[in-house]
Structure formats: structure tokens, C-alpha cells
Amino acid sequence: MDERRSISRRKLLHTLAGTGVIAAADLAWWDAPYIGPRKAWGAEPVRFQWSVPEPTRIALINSLVERFNQSQKDFAVQVEYVPQAQARQKLISSIAGGNPPDLCQVWDNWVGQFNGMGAVEDITARAKSWKHFADVAPTAWQTVTISDKIISLPLSVTLDGIYYRTDRLKELGLKEPTPDWTWDEFLSLAKAFTKADKNQYGYGMRGSGTWALLYPSEFAYANGAEVLKDGKVTINSKEAIDAVAWYVDLALKHKVTPPSAATDGFVEIVETFGRGVTSMYQHNSGSAGQQKKNVGAGNFATLPLPIGPANKRASFWFSETLTMFKGARNKEGAWQFMSFMLEEEPSLKYCATLGLLPARKSILEKPEFAKDPAQAGFVNSFPIGIVSPYLAYPGWGGKIDSDGVPLIQQAILGKISAKECLDRFADILKKEMS
């Protein structure tokens, strides 16, 4: 190691610095992108942000976008894939920066906040004059309607049900539950499934993410409670407290939940079921396709939520939407693509590949959905579906995440009682009701 060699290396570094800085200023290195739709000459670009990229969906969306681009010459859709953890941040930043994409795929609970920011385009007129307007289920329209204005197009709809292992049922010689099962039957099934020494648990409770609070809310509805009644927050009514106390007892008293429940998000509850650690879990139809791969199509089935002591039950509707922004530069192109995605073939291909339920009734009646046991529980839940009451105020979504979820986590861990959890949650909701 001598000084002369080190100095020449220094010189090399300096030259590199020089060329590096210059080259950075001059771009155009690679010509055509590896992927991405070919732009037709004169076609106006439509910027579309997709927020759940992963290889299956990317390939699917790419092919749908290609088909749209090739089917007409006026518009060319360009997709931007943003990993979902960053998708929301990026959308908010671009809206705040005054330059949102033309349209994006988001969930209905995000749309309320974007609408509150004044960022979403009102498409009531376009939707009502659309030829398939009547074909979309009214509840699906409800999830995207705020103050009588339609602000998104529902791409697929879903609601919550219970997944359970049919093979384990047979192994343990248990009775097959019926779609009209009750809380007691649910509990005894969960207990029968639980074998802690073999690392098997009955119910994969969800402790993290917005839905950690929505699932017990659905159970509260089964006990006759409501979130909002006559415009007042009633989530801490006696019926609700009893219901949530029963729910957290699943973890605390009956111990039918795995030890990780308090921080399990949707990825975890899907994976633990997929690996056979849990034998039941609550989720929407979105993970059905995943479980066919994980567990095997013949080894699980779905059911509506169990009927509660008040002889009622409810399941919250939830839709994946295509939303156009007010700041969009190409609104006509965005609308063309949105309505294309809801045509029969694209909608069928999209929903069937991913295990989602199409928003249009005529497509829903096709055997791919109506006859699939993995979807049966959800299709049977349609009569009990209601629009999530938490969509009522735009401020609620964020508060559920930041303040509500820690509360339910504490309840699941037994640190606070169900009453205290719901009382404090009700206060939070009341404050955001402006």
C-alpha cells in the first residue's frame, strides 16, 4: 500500500465525480421502457395510480390496460404502481402538491377523506347516464355516495364473513355449521378447533389496522347495537359493551385466539389461517383466492357472520373503487377507462382472478361467483350487508387508525375493560362529528 497508488485512486475518484455530475444532468439513457403501454400517436395520456401492486395484480392490470389502449385511439392509460404502504402517503402528497393522478384505485374509506379535502371529482351526472347504472347494486352505490353525490365507481364489492377449515372439521368429527349459526355455535366450534399444544387456534382475531375495530363492531350489531342512532353516537350502548366484552373474552377467557392477536393485521390473519395455525378467521372475500393457494380449494369454506343474542346480524359493505380527481387533466379519458373496467369481460376477469365480487349484479350471478363455496358465505351475506357506519364522517377514518385501534388492542390484552374502550372511542367519534 503505497502513497502513489492511493493518490491515483484519488484522481480517479475526482474524475468520476466530474463525469458523474455531468452525466446526471443529461438523462435519456435507456430509450424505451421495458414495460409500459405503447403510446399511440396523438393519444392523450391518462395517469392511473394502482395501490396494491404485486405480481398477479400487476400482470392483470397491465393486460387490462393494454386491451383498453388497443381498443381505442383517443386515450392511453399509464399505470403507476405504488407499494401499498406508501400509496396513501403518495396520494396525499400529490393532492397537497396540486398534482394528483387522473384516477386511482382506492378503498371506499379513503375516498371520504379525499372528498373532504375537496380533491374528488363529482361523477353523479356521468354515472347516472351510464348504461350500467341500474345494474350495480344499490348498496354498492351507497358506499361511494356522500351527500347524494356519487364520487367513485365501485370496481368490486365485498363484505365480511367467516372462513373455516372443512378438512379440520371432518378430522375432528365436528358438525358442519349452517349459515344461520349462532354465537354459541361459533364459540363451541372455536373451542373445539383450539389445540394450543399443537399450535392450533380456533379464531384468528385481528388486532391491528382499521378493521380490528370494525369486526367487533359487526358483532355489536348482532347484539342489537348501532354505531349511530338518530344522529347520535351509540357505540357505547349497553348492547355494544356486552357484545365487545364477549368478543374480547374470546382472547382473554376462552383463549381461542393465537398469542399474536393484538398486533395481527390482515396479512397476518390470512397467513396464520393459510399455515393452519388458525382454523377460522373473519375477513372479506378478498383473501379467498389467496387461501385457495395456501390451504387448497377444497379444504375451506365460508359462512356469514353468526347470529347474535338479539337475533340479528350485520356485515359491513366494503368496496374497491376507481376514483377520479378534481385536479385530473384528462377527465374524459379517465371516465372511459373507468367504464371499461366495469364492462362484462374486464370485470369478470378482474374479479374472478382475484376472488373478489363484481359490483354489477348481472356479472355476480355468473357461476364463477354464485357456485363457488369459497364465495358462498359472502353471497349469502348480501341480505345482511349494510354500508359501514364509520363512513359517515370523513374525520372518523383517521381517528379509528390513530386512536381507536390502540384502544381495542388494550381491550384484547385485557388492560382496559370493554366499557372503558367503547366509552373512550365514543368520545373520539363525537369530537370528529363536525
Place this chain on the structure above:
Amino acid sequence: MTTLSVAKSRTRPLISWRVRKLLIGYSYLVPAALCLLATVVVPIILAIKMSLYADVLYKPQDYRFIGLGNYVRLVQDPVFWLTLWNSVVWVFGSVILQFVFGFAAALLLQQAFRGRALVRTLTLLPWIIPGVVVGLIWQWLYQPNYGVINDLLIRAGWMQERIAWLSSPDFAMGAVVFTNVWRGIPFFAIMLLAGLQAVPDELYEAAHVDGAGVLARFWHITLPLLRPIIVVATATRIIWTFNYADLIFVMTGGGPANATQITSTYTLLQAYSSLDFGYAGALSVVLLLVMLAFTTVYLRVTKGVEET
């Protein structure tokens, strides 16, 4: 060690020597200053402005100047004080352990042995992966039902029951600190290793001849000469860790029940879940002030980067 006094006779230059030195010094700084001005200083000023307004994105009609309103709310917010305490535990727990083990690693890597290049490279690896991915991987490792850690511990017979590391309020902070230590040791190892190279051998030899043992040589020679680098490394690391939300965000989301919620993850939540940019701005400004205060004191106490 005699110093020759620079007492050359000069003709009077146009610009005095001192001013020229100043100008040269400042001109060396210009590139760095430019970089920072555009990318950091301006946004910080914007954020300070943001914190003085009621700025909830989905309530644009309520947007107005409220002066210190966000700060008053901050002082009264119990979650904020909890996050501040968590931040202290997170930062000092991580950095102290990283420093101690990193130093040990640097000393080890300084020895001559075969395959030293390979071992040094392997030691760097934890630092290379993006924080989000580190979080995902370790979350998987910590998984109570199918994670490697529980599996190995149970197979080795050291544990009977499965512990939910990240879901239990008692273990969650320890678990994320452990991951942070794993990730941060290479930083100290490499920095201190580079610093150790500048210590001249003769000093060790002289001390050895004078009869000083290994520990004495370490204490009286190595540590003092490395002081500037130790201060730099620990100061930057403390600040980064304070601000570093990725690991905790991915592994526990600040849970369970705020057990691992640190101020920077809380700020993230306020900004992107509650869309309350005014409050988020106030939180970041307060965090900035806390760190400034700490750093000033720290530098004064350790005598900063003054030359040895």
C-alpha cells in the same frame, strides 16, 4: 514535539491572509450548503409555517392561523409524553448497545487474520437492506407461531411456551430494540474501524515499552484519539434513531396499545392517517427543538470535534 512558528516575512498581499483564509474556508463549504438549502432547509421552514395553522386536510374550510394552538394541544396530549419517553428508551437503548458491540466488532476486525476481508464484508450486511424490509424480515422471525426465533428456542428447550414478542407490551420494545441493534452495529464497526487506523503504532509501542498493559493502552491512547469520531458517530446515530420510524412502523405499527409508539411514528400517524398536518408540523418542530437542545449539550460535554 516542537512546532515551527510560521514567521516568514511577506509582502503585504491585497487581501489580508486572514480574510483569504476565511474566504477559502467558506468557498469549500458552498457546495454542501447549496445541497442542503434546496433539499432540507426550505421544507423545514415550510413545516414550521404549517405548524402555526389549523391544517386538517379534509377540513379545508377550517384552515386558519392559530399561532401556538397546536403546541398547546401537544403539551396537553398524554400520548405525546408517552411517545417522548418511548423515544428515549428506543434511542438510548439502541445506540448504547450498538456502540458497545460495534466498538468490540471494530477492535476484532482490526486484527490480522485470514479471511479478514470476507468477515468485514459480512459484518456490513445488516446495514444494506432498506429499513422497511428489515422490519418485514424480523417481523417474520419474531412471529410466535411460525417464526424462526420461537421455533429454535423451543427446539433448544430454552422456552416452553411461545412468546408473542411483538404483541406483548412487555417484550415489544425490547424486540424492536434488538432488531435495531442488529441493524446498527455495522455502522459503528466500520466508522470506528476507520478511526482506529489513524492511531499511530508508535504511540502503542511507546506505551508498551513504558509498561502499560492492554487496558491501559486502550483507555489512555485509543479512546482519547478516537474521541472526535466517537462523538460524531454517536451524535448522528442518536439523531437518526430518534427520527427513524420505519422499523417500528412496519413491525408493530406503534403498538400494542402505543407500547412502541415513538414521537416520529406518532407524527407519521397524525400526518397520513388523521391528515392533521398542522399538528404533525408542531410535533416535528418540537422534536427538532428537543434534539437540538440535546445535541448542543452533548457536544459541549464531550467537547465535540475539537482536535485532540
Place this chain on the structure above:
Amino acid sequence: MTRRHASSDLAERLLRGPVVRIGLILLTAFALGPFIWMLLTSLKDRQELYATPLQYLPVRPTLENYIDAWTSPVTPFSRFFLNSLWVCSVTMVATTAVSVLAGYAIARFRFAGRDALLLIFLATQMFPSVLLIAPLLTQWRALGLIDTYQALIYSNFSFTVPFTVWMMVGYFSSIPRDLEESAMIDGCGHFGALCRIVLPLAAPGIAATAIFAFVVSWSELLFAISFTTETNMRTLSAGLLYMVGQYEVQWGPLSAGVILSTVPVAVLFSFLQRHLIHGLTAGAVKG
């Protein structure tokens, strides 16, 4: 490289021998453990990944995860790789150049506001980068720099420059002044003294700084996702996140991607670590 004389000090003999060996083994095992797990995972197919009880060694090792990741048109790792390589190399070189100059100036010259300036450099790190996104996004959009390498490189400066300046100040401070002063007495100017005397002595520090600038920008994620929209402009870190699906993390491809992304940095480091050796100051200080 001068060797210490063989000594009869017990502590020294202990430290030199078994303690070092055990220490190195522990260190390597600790750093490497999760990587070995990732490597094993990347060689498993889907069935083995989901097997219970936990399976460690792949019974049917397969390279399909690597091949899929590298050649897949939807997540072109080869492209992500090149993007990262370019952005991080330029960041490393530019940052090192800038920080060497600034670090030298701050370490050697006493001028008004020196301490305050140091503190300001450090203070810029004290701000959560997430909140920088919105204003930076507006800035880059106004300059037309979205989906360009420049936006990423300049944004990387926001966190590489402050700490590299600090690092260089530290390293320069630990080099005795006398050497430059004797060189200047012998007739070099400041810049000459910098190039001929100080830089070679600070080589370990500069190497460490360069490595850090590269590594830190290699693992940077947030800016890469925020300032690019096209998939083929994404960096490796952003590309890894494509493996995190809606309902599952694709552990096979993700592990393959992680292993792939560590290779270039490891290679770069194995070249630069040659500078981290002892003895450059040997004999330089008289008396």
C-alpha cells in the same frame, strides 16, 4: 505494517488468541443469521415455504425465485438494479467530494459561526423525512424532475451530505495539523497540502464515508417511491416492496430480491475496505 513485539502480558495473549476467535465467530453468526435464513428461503418453492412444522433446509432447492425476480416483466429486477446502481454511485461520488471539501474547511479553519454551522448540518437530520415529501414533490414537479435520476440523486443529498460532512470533520480532526503545516512551510498551498498530505492520511475515513453514502442511498426507499411513477424508474428498494402483496408477503421472491440487492454493495465494500488498514501515519510524526 509494524507488528507489536510478542509480549508476556497475560491479558494480551488471551485477547489475541481465543477471545478474538470467539468474538469473530459470534459477530459473524449474529450479523449473518437472518441472511442465512433469507438464503434458505429464497431457494424454497411455495409448498416448502408454507410447510408446518417449520422446514429449514430446502428438500428441493430451486432457483425459480431468482429467475422470476430477474426476468419478470412486471417486476424487472434487472432494471431496478441498474437504476439503483447508477443513482447510488453518483450520490456516493458527489457526496464524498462535497463532504471532503466541507469537512476539511470546518476541521481546519477557525471562522465565525463554525460551531453553529456544524449544528445546522446536524439539525437538518433532525427532521422526519416523511414531512419533507410534500414540499420536495412540489419542487421537483415544478422543475420537471419527476421520473428522473436527478430528483433521486439530489434528494439523497439531503441525508448523505450532513452526516458525511460530520464524519469527515471527525476524521480530519484526528489527523495532527503538524503535517500540513510542515508541508506548507515547504511551499505547498492549502489545496496542495490537502491533496498531497491530508487526503492519503484520511483515506480510511474517506473510504468509510464513501461506503456509507453508497449504502445509505442504496437502502433509501421513501424518496424513490415518491419521486418516480414509472415502474422502470424504480430502484431496487422500491422493487422489493412489490413483493409485499395485499394479503401475503411473497417470501420466496422477496428473499431472492434481498440477496440480489446485497451483492453489489458487498462487492463494492470488499474493494473499498482495503483502505481500512493501519499504518498510514506510521513514521509520519517525528519525535
